[in-house]
Amino acid sequence: MAAFSYICDSVAVITMSNPPVNALSSALIRAVQKAVEEAIGDFAVEAIVIRGDKGKFSAGADIREFNRLERGPPLVSLIDLIEDSKKPVVAAIEGVALGGGLELALGCHYRIAHAQAYVGLPEVLLGLVPAAGGALRLPRLIGISATLSMITTGKYVQAREALKLGIVDKVVGENTVDEAIQLAKKVIGQPLGSRQLSTLPVQCPPNVEAFLDEAMVKVKKQFRGAQSPLACVEVLRAAVQLPYLEGKKKERELFQFLYTTDQTRAQQYAFFAEREVAKWTLPSGASWKTASPQPIRTAAVIGLGTMGRSIVTSLAKAKIPVIALEQDKKQLDIGSKAVMSLLDREILKMEQLGHTEFTNSLGPVQFTLDYGKLRDVDIVIEAVFENMALKKEIFRHLSGICKPEAFLCTNTSGLDIDEMASVTNRPQMVIGTHFFSPAHIMKLLEVVHGHYTSSTTISTAMRLAKMLGKVGVLVGNCPSFVGNRLMRLYVEQAVFLVEEGSKPEEIDRALEDFGLAMGPFRMMDLAGLDIGWKARTEIGLTGPKLPIGTPARQRGSKRYSPLPDILCEKGRFGQKSGQGWYKYEKSGGRNAMPDPWLYNFLSEYQRIHNLKTHYVTQEEIIERCLYVLINEGFKVLEDGIASGPEDIDVIYNNGYGWPKYTGGPMYYASIVGLPVVLTKLEKYYGANPDIPDLKPSSFLKKLVSKGNPPLKEWRSHLGFQSSML
Ligand SMILES: CCCCCCCCCCCCC/C=C/C(=O)SCCNC(=O)CCNC(=O)[C@H](O)C(C)(C)COP(=O)(O)OP(=O)(O)OC[C@H]1O[C@@H](n2cnc3c(N)ncnc32)[C@H](O)[C@@H]1OP(=O)(O)O
Numbered sequence: 028m029a030a031f032s033y034i035c036d037s038v039a040v041i042t043m044s045n046p047p048v049n050a051l052s053s054a055l056i057r058a059v060q061k062a063v064e065e066a067i068g069d070f071a072v073e074a075i076v077i078r079g080d081k082g083k084f085s086a087g088a089d090i091r092e093f094n095r096l097e098r099g100p101p102l103v104s105l106i107d108l109i110e111d112s113k114k115p116v117v118a119a120i121e122g123v124a125l126g127g128g129l130e131l132a133l134g135c136h137y138r139i140a141h142a143q144a145y146v147g148l149p150e151v152l153l154g155l156v157p158a159a160g161g162a163l164r165l166p167r168l169i170g171i172s173a174t175l176s177m178i179t180t181g182k183y184v185q186a187r188e189a190l191k192l193g194i195v196d197k198v199v200g201e202n203t204v205d206e207a208i209q210l211a212k213k214v215i216g217q218p219l220g221s222r223q224l225s226t227l228p229v230q231c232p233p234n235v236e237a238f239l240d241e242a243m244v245k246v247k248k249q250f251r252g253a254q255s256p257l258a259c260v261e262v263l264r265a266a267v268q269l270p271y272l273e274g275k276k277k278e279r280e281l282f283q284f285l286y287t288t289d290q291t292r293a294q295q296y297a298f299f300a301e302r303e304v305a306k307w308t309l310p311s312g313a314s315w316k317t318a319s320p321q322p323i324r325t326a327a328v329i330g331l332g333t334m335g336r337s338i339v340t341s342l343a344k345a346k347i348p349v350i351a352l353e354q355d356k357k358q359l360d361i362g363s364k365a366v367m368s369l370l371d372r373e374i375l376k377m378e379q380l381g382h383t384e385f386t387n388s389l390g391p392v393q394f395t396l397d398y399g400k401l402r403d404v405d406i407v408i409e410a411v412f413e414n415m416a417l418k419k420e421i422f423r424h425l426s427g428i429c430k431p432e433a434f435l436c437t438n439t440s441g442l443d444i445d446e447m448a449s450v451t452n453r454p455q456m457v458i459g460t461h462f463f464s465p466a467h468i469m470k471l472l473e474v475v476h477g478h479y480t481s482s483t484t485i486s487t488a489m490r491l492a493k494m495l496g497k498v499g500v501l502v503g504n505c506p507s508f509v510g511n512r513l514m515r516l517y518v519e520q521a522v523f524l525v526e527e528g529s530k531p532e533e534i535d536r537a538l539e540d541f542g543l544a545m546g547p548f549r550m551m552d553l554a555g556l557d558i559g560w561k562a563r564t565e566i567g568l569t570g571p572k573l574p575i576g577t578p579a580r581q582r583g584s585k586r587y588s589p590l591p592d593i594l595c596e597k598g599r600f601g602q603k604s605g606q607g608w609y610k611y612e613k614s615g616g617r618n619a620m621p622d623p624w625l626y627n628f629l630s631e632y633q634r635i636h637n638l639k640t641h642y643v644t645q646e647e648i649i650e651r652c653l654y655v656l657i658n659e660g661f662k663v664l665e666d667g668i669a670s671g672p673e674d675i676d677v678i679y680n681n682g683y684g685w686p687k688y689t690g691g692p693m694y695y696a697s698i699v700g701l702p703v704v705l706t707k708l709e710k711y712y713g714a715n716p717d718i719p720d721l722k723p724s725s726f727l728k729k730l731v732s733k734g735n736p737p738l739k740e741w742r743s744h745l746g747f748q749s750s751m752l
Contacts, residue, residue: 030042031062032062032065034072036208036212040204042080043084044081046080048123049081049085049086050086051127052089053089060105063075066114073114073212074117074214075114077116077117077132077135079122084123084128084132085125086123088159102159103160110225115137115222116135116136117137117208117211117214118131118137119206120132120140120144121141122141122143122144124146125149125183126150126157127159130164133161133224136219137211139197139210140189141201141203142185142186144186145184146183146184146194146195148177148181149183150255154688155255156178156255156259156278158281160225160278162174162262162263163266163271164225165177169192170230170231171231171232171235175260197210225271239260246259251540252542253290254688255285261277262278265277290688290689293687297676300673300690301677304498304673305493307489307752309485310752313485315489318482320483320490321483323405323487323494325348325403325406326404327404328349328410329410329411330409331362331366336369338438340370341462344373345494346388346390347390347494350394350395350401352397359396369467373389401429406435407436413441418437418439419446422437425451433456434458434488436460437457437459437460438460438462443504444476444480448480455480455484457480457484459474459475459508460472461508472491472497474500474501475503475508476503485501489501503667503668505668509668510678510679512668513660513663513675513679516656517653518547520655520718521548524647525590526590526633526636527638528643531609534546535549538649538653540645541649541686542686548608549619552611555602556599568582570592581717586718590632602614602616603615606624608625650711651721653692653695655718655720657693658704658721658722658724658727659720661727661730662724665725667745670742670752671741672691672697676694697738701735708721729744
């Protein structure tokens with residue numbers, strides 16, 4: 028770890044070095060400070076360039092140091108030292124300048140960026156605000172409105188957009204450091220006043236107070252429950268209302284407050300959990316370290332339904348040439364139009380951001396009816412609808428056509444990977460890749476490891492996730508895998524609560540107030556109630572296969588609610604039919620309105636089934652819906668379907684709209700306290716013995732009996748003998 032300087036003509040070049048991302052640890056800050064002081068004091072130096080080692084400027088403050096007590100020299104004073112320098116300082120930005128890294132660059136008098144570099148202030152994603160002057164300098168450079176959008180979302184901005192916004196002075200295609208040195212030489216001796224951002228006025232829209240009030244309302248709505256986006260608006264208010272130095276105090280105060288909250292701890296946990304799940308290990312000893320992913324130069328997607336289209340789009344966005352196959356001309360025409368329209372939208376989005384090169388860098392898409400075209404692809408992703416017989420037929424076919432080295436993936440949300448693998452000539456190269464809709468936007472990829480799947484296949488699928496900009500989470504093969512297995516119980520619990528007297532909108536509101544992106548009833552209406560109905564009909568839970576005489580509200584010894592089936596029988600499929608749990612302005616409408624028809628229907632249903640209703644509190648809604656999900660999470664761990672609680676949390680944070688500021692369901696359980704979760708589950712199971720999913724899992728009980736250990740120790744209490752991974 029070092030920040031060393033060399034002098035090129037009269038320009039000192041200071042290199043920040045702290046692999047892998049040059050995070051600004053105490054030691055690095057100290058080293059940079061020393062180097063800057065030396066350069067300022069050196070008569071031979073007339074200008075300074077600051078760069079990051081190994082093609083990365085800096086990913087910001089070292090997050091790993093956040094929880095440590097010892098602290099080095101503050102980043103803020105280093106940045107002030109740079110800005111106050113009488114010798115011009117140029118930031119040469121390659122790779123990333125994020126958080127404290129961008130704040131440091133904003134302290135420099137000039138910024139040059141490589142075209143592929145990204146800048147951003149993502150502190151909000153860690154439950155914090157920029158606090159090293161970033162929220163005060165940026166609005167002085169690019170204005171309140173653009174700063175607001177950047178700091179409340181934490182989005183990363185590519186160099187060309189940064190140039191358009193005015194964050195950087197120049198974008199170069201190569202030799203960023205040399206260009207920075209040239210610029211530094213050119214500006215030697217020029218006045219620096221207008222380049223010292225802290226001395227400039229904030230660029231405000233007219234009536235800035237009203238603008239900020241409105242922003243606060245919007246941000247509250249958009250990031251329901253999250254504290255840091257609100258603090259971001261507050262820090263901008265301080266930038267507007269207070270002189271720079273006073274603003275700095277406020278920035279620090281807000282940071283200090285957020286720094287002690289549960290939310291920031293949860294978000295930091297979520298950040299590291301996302302990185303942790305990439306480091307998969309199997310009980311056999313195979314792991315991300317030892318397995319070698321194979322190159323993916325070309326791909327094919329089979330089926331151009333909703334999922335297939337967006338998977339093709341996702342591959343094209345990742346610049347992977349893709350062949351899209353459909354079974355007949357009509358489906359191919361419909362599918363190809365849909366894909367082209369998705370790609371057009373992506374191009375438009377990128378062009379609006381100033382990425383003119385994007386159009387040319389999409390992977391080419393070829394549409395075909397001919398399986399023969401798949402002969403040479405490296406990977407095939409089957410994305411036809413959930414029908415085992417059809418999927419097997421396709422896999423049998425692929426087995427005979429594709430080159431022996433080709434990997435065969437299935438996009439299924441819960442079917443048996445081994446059954447599909449068994450009909451191929453390469454079961455070790457078959458793997459589940461469960462995408463989430465829309466696949467070109469959602470970050471999660473559940474990578475499902477079958478009994479035969481080789482470690483090379485796993486590492487290739489995990490590499491694919493990374494190439495697509497997604498978080499891949501390795502899970503075992505069981506019905507519905509991890510995400511949907513937990514989700515089914517959560518949704519079922521919500522329906523039971525409606526039977527017991529609650530209303531869909533009350534349940535949705537309670538869970539949305541908790542922070543979930545969408546409550547279960549709005550979610551069911553959006554996804555389409557007919558999908559679950561079809562699946563339940565196929566397995567005989569309802570419909571003609573249901574044995575005559577089966578009690579309406581019981582399957583085996585378990586409670587069952589036929590409510591969703593009855594809604595479907597009445598043609599209420601959700602948004603697509605204009606009616607479901609809610610009513611909509613029209614078929615395909617999105618505006619969910621409570622439906623008086625449903626209230627009457629529910630009263631009648633409760634009367635027919637002789638149900639005693641009770642007042643369901645918000646607390647009961649949250650606890651029953653979430654704890655049943657969490658309980659299943661413990662069972663998933665016990666069954667060896669996920670290797671640790673982090674995997675479940677990453678799945679929920681990235682695929683199910685779980686509020687990241689609670690860390691994920693398992694982290695949330697650890698904060699509530701496992702003894703509390705256990706006691707509540709025992710209470711609810713006692714009151715509802717016909718819902719066995721409320722019966723506390725033995726792993727939860729074990730952890731409580733071991734004294735409620737912290738989440739990071741849970742894995743060590745799991746036996747590997749039952750691992751499905
Ligand atoms: C009592 C309170 C005190 C009050 C004091 C008040 C005064 C306050 C003043 C100071 C305030 C400081 C303000 C600054 C805050 C920040 O800067 S917060 C950090 C902001 N930065 C980020 O959030 C960046 C996060 N990182 C990323 O987005 C990505 O990692 C990347 C940089 C884009 C690289 O991506 P990729 O190539 O895909 O690699 P990854 O796998 O993600 O990461 C590689 C490894 O690097 C680790 N890492 C990444 N960023 C950091 C970081 N900032 N700190 C530490 N470590 C980081 C990551 O964990 C990976 O590690 P391994 O898994 O071990 O390989």
